[in-house]
Amino acid sequence: MKKIRILSKSxxxxxxxGEKFASSIKAGxxxxxxxxxxxGKTTLVKGLAKGLHISPKKVHSPTFTLMNVYEGRKSFPIFHFDLYRIEDTNEIFSxxxxxxxxxxxxxxxxxxEKLENLMPKNYYSFELKxxxxxxxxxxxTKKEKR
Ligand SMILES: Nc1ncnc2c1ncn2[C@@H]1O[C@H](COP(=O)(O)OP(=O)(O)OP(=O)(O)O)[C@@H](O)[C@H]1O
Ligand SMILES: [Mg+2]
Incomplete structure (x- = not known):
């Protein structure tokens, strides 16, 4: 995958x-x-969710938990994490x-970024500025490490 860069104006x-990008997402x-x-991270998640046939209305950043699960019409669930309040990667292990x-x-x-050394080897990176x-x-960008 080549790098994609867009300037969103709204x-x-x-x-x-996000909705368009969702068509390239696969289970796992x-x-x-x-x-x-x-x-705009949560906004983007709403778009991704819509593209994965989950109502964007269901999408809220997890506040009291670190993760929300959305079950849509796809065969796989979506796990939405918000690690903002994480102070230590040990909290992620639990x-x-x-x-x-x-x-x-x-x-x-x-x-x-809060994943630090728990960062997976392979993932799509979305940087918003x-x-x-x-x-x-x-x-x-698609990050791939062997
Ligand atoms: N082009 C744009 N794309 C996305 N959001 C925009 C844009 N222009 C303005 N906004 C505003 O910026 C805010 C983005 O909020 P959002 O919750 O998606 O951000 P976030 O990165 O998830 O924040 P947080 O770190 O608090 O979770 C909204 O209030 C939205 O209306
Ligand atoms: Mg957010």
Missing amino acids: QQETKDF DIICLFGDLGS LDYEEYLFGDGVAIIEWA HKSENERSITV
Whole structure:
């Protein structure tokens, strides 16, 4: 996969981009989202969810838990993580994290940088950056390590 870079000019454009990208997602994929507060990560997850036949209304960043599960019309579940409040990677271990990440579901992880040394070898990286009040650059790359 070549690098994809777009400039989104609205929340809707970010959702649409996620929805379109979802067609390339397969069971077992991991999607890591990087970007500051308000850069559009959860917005993008709503678009990805829509493309995976899950109602975007169901998508909320997990607040009291670290992960939400969405069951859609696809044969696999979506695990939506938000690691913002993680202070120590040990907190991630207590989640049975690997079972979720390396099964048949699709894992989508906000604040993936918090994974540190638990970062998977293979994943799609989405980097979101503020460009102006309503503009966000989104860069997607596929990371593969042997
Ligand atoms: N082009 C854009 N794409 C996405 N969001 C945008 C865009 N322009 C403005 N916004 C606004 O930016 C905010 C993005 O919020 P969102 O919850 O998706 O960010 P987030 O990265 O998940 O934040 P957090 O780190 O708090 O979880 C929304 O208020 C949205 O309306
Ligand atoms: Mg969010």
